[in-house]
Amino acid sequence: MSTTAPYARELEIAQLAVQRAAILTKRVFHEKAKGTVSKDDASPVTIGDFGAQALIISALRANFPHDAIVAEEEAAQLRSDEKLRSLIWGLVKETKLGDAHAEEELLGGGVKDEADLLEVLDLGRSEGGRVGRVWTLDPIDGTKGFLRGGQYALALALLEDGDVKVGVLGCPNLPVDDEAPLAADIGANQTDDEGRGVIFSSVIGQGATSRPLGTAGLAESKPIQMKEVKEMASASFCESVESGHSNQSEAAQIAQKLGITKPSVRMDSQAKYGSIARGAGDIYLRLPTSKTYQEKIWDHAAGDLIVREAGGQVTDTKGRRLDFGVGRTLAENSGVIAAPAAVHGQVLEVVQEVLGLK
Numbered sequence: 219m220s221t222t223a224p225y226a227r228e229l230e231i232a233q234l235a236v237q238r239a240a241i242l243t244k245r246v247f248h249e250k251a252k253g254t255v256s257k258d259d260a261s262p263v264t265i266g267d268f269g270a271q272a273l274i275i276s277a278l279r280a281n282f283p284h285d286a287i288v289a290e291e292e293a294a295q296l297r298s299d300e301k302l303r304s305l306i307w308g309l310v311k312e313t314k315l316g317d318a319h320a321e322e323e324l325l326g327g328g329v330k331d332e333a334d335l336l337e338v339l340d341l342g343r344s345e346g347g348r349v350g351r352v353w354t355l356d357p358i359d360g361t362k363g364f365l366r367g368g369q370y371a372l373a374l375a376l377l378e379d380g381d382v383k384v385g386v387l388g389c390p391n392l393p394v395d396d397e398a399p400l401a402a403d404i405g406a407n408q409t410d411d412e413g414r415g416v417i418f419s420s421v422i423g424q425g426a427t428s429r430p431l432g433t434a435g436l437a438e439s440k441p442i443q444m445k446e447v448k449e450m451a452s453a454s455f456c457e458s459v460e461s462g463h464s465n466q467s468e469a470a471q472i473a474q475k476l477g478i479t480k481p482s483v484r485m486d487s488q489a490k491y492g493s494i495a496r497g498a499g500d501i502y503l504r505l506p507t508s509k510t511y512q513e514k515i516w517d518h519a520a521g522d523l524i525v526r527e528a529g530g531q532v533t534d535t536k537g538r539r540l541d542f543g544v545g546r547t548l549a550e551n552s553g554v555i556a557a558p559a560a561v562h563g564q565v566l567e568v569v570q571e572v573l574g575l576k
């Protein structure tokens with residue numbers, strides 16, 4: 219009898235693909251810091267986004283050729299920009315894991331040439347939906363954090379019939395150490411990777427883990443758990459850096475009503491979900507700043523599962539679970555509240571009071 223856990227292969231490929239793509243994003247950041255990447259006027263985030271997306275999709279194509287993919291980028295810009303295309307192709311071609319078995323046997327044939335690069339990128343144009351297997355991919359989530367040398371994440375998740383089954387977040391700039399205090403390293407602009415880089419992973423029903431990001435094969439993983447909030451007054455909020463992405467004054471009112479005195483930790487990207495999942499922070503709030511913006515599924519799918527599998531609950535401000543089955547956006551949801559399951563109801567109540575939803 220086979221003892222392979224459900225989604226074991228999907229998890230392994232997803233983690234290795236994210237790990238490999240992070241080699242590219244880190245290289246692009248470091249070369250930008252040295253001033254060698256942006257000489258063609260292309261933003262490092264554009265180069266990193268396209269390069270990481272191509273590497274990750276090529277691994278999905280080789281291993282799960284029938285699955286649909288919803289990814290943030292598409293090839294249109296590269297079709298007309300020959301210089302940018304060849305710059306990205308050069309980086310993609312050179313980026314390999316240090317572990318030859320993982321690189322060749324597991325991740326497959328890679329991207330073949332410049333024409334294939336365009337094809338691979340456009341495999342991410344699925345409309346998503348409620349039926350079948352759909353991967354969601356954000357090659358660089360937290361683009362502003364990436365540019366600052368702060369937090370960003372490579373976010374990959376597998377949906378099956380609209381439910382998240384596998385979630386992987388590569389966070390190159392978070393401390394490896396799960397016990398490290400939560401710090402907003404906005405503008406950190408560190409060029410030293412020592413002690414940084416972590417992959418958070420989860421499979422539905424199997425808990426959540428963290429492991430060092432590394433560059434070869436997968437290092438050993440450790441289970442992670444959200445921290446118990448014994449007293450709301452000593453809890454900490456995690457919020458977006460961008461005031462345009464989450465309403466900070468409403469969050470301050472919510473904190474005050476809950477008796478929370480610590481200032482919020484602001485960081486970019488789904489590194490927020492990973493951080494609270496390993497108990498480095500407690501509550502992630504994302505409060506809508508406009509009635510028209512629809513959150514994107516690739517900005518939340520991996521984080522949603524990782525937090526729930528670490529003992530948390532994730533809903534929108536109306537108390538509904540995030541619905542990843544309605545297309546490329548979370549059209550049926552409004553904002554996000556992620557908290558340990560035991561206190562989620564209490565937080566939701568205060569959110570609804572402040573937002574006038576009850």
Ligand SMILES: Nc1ncnc2c1ncn2[C@@H]1O[C@H](COP(=O)(O)O)[C@@H](OP(=O)(O)O)[C@H]1O
Pocket residue numbers: 356358359360361362458459460462463464485486487488507508511513514517
């Ligand atoms: N008005 C808005 N409200 C909420 N999120 C927004 C937004 N405009 C853009 N975003 C999303 O916020 C993501 C970053 O999240 P955070 O603010 O938590 O760091 C962005 O992802 P990218 O950085 O991949 O573009 C983008 O998709």
Ligand SMILES: [Mg+2]
Pocket residue numbers: 356358359360516517
């Ligand atoms: Mg994003």
